[in-house]
Amino acid sequence: DAKTTQPDSMESTEGETVHLPCSHATISGNEYIYWYRQVPLQGPEYVTHGLQQNTTNSMAFLAIASDRKSSTLILPHVSLRDAAVYHCILRPNSGGSNAKLTFGKGTKLSVKS
């Protein structure tokens, strides 16, 4: 059961602003939206997360739809180092100690110079 839907791949050029979409139509009220990225031969890297409000940090801006059924990770001025597979993951905030993240295939972002 895929809880999030992402495009398989996207292409961009250095310096562009990239919008990576994620659909999560069945998101529950207690689920956070997490984004990780992974490059070959390395572990996943945390990018950002949010619940309801848009969030921003040094890596990206996360725009969350008002109904929370979709979100968009916005990467400003991408560089070659931003080429990676980006994963959009729902993670419940319901207490307990199980913080399991379920990864899917993600979106492979290619960046051209």
Add this chain to the structure above:
Amino acid sequence: DPKIIQKPKYLVAVTGSEKILICEQYLGHNAMYWYRQSAKKPLEFMFSYSYQKLMDNQTASSRFQPQSSKKNHLDLQITALKPDDSATYFCASSQPGQGAGNTLYFGEGSRLIVV
């Protein structure tokens, strides 16, 4: 400096042998995890530990045994290795619980090839 250290980075093992993958984290976290990534497949959750106690086990085989000798260590012992065990094994850590502050951070992985 990496805050989650995994050893070895690369490992070739013979079918039927036993190996231990080492993980140490210096983030002050109390929860640790193991994930596996086989060739061209998504990361797959294996185990989670909180305060050195097993919280969740999604690994069907008892050949995989986590070992926590210290609160910042979670090693993974794999016995009777099979070629299908070939994968990259990632260790991760976080604070316990599922609150917004409990982000998982991953190590760089131990790549295991079983021949």
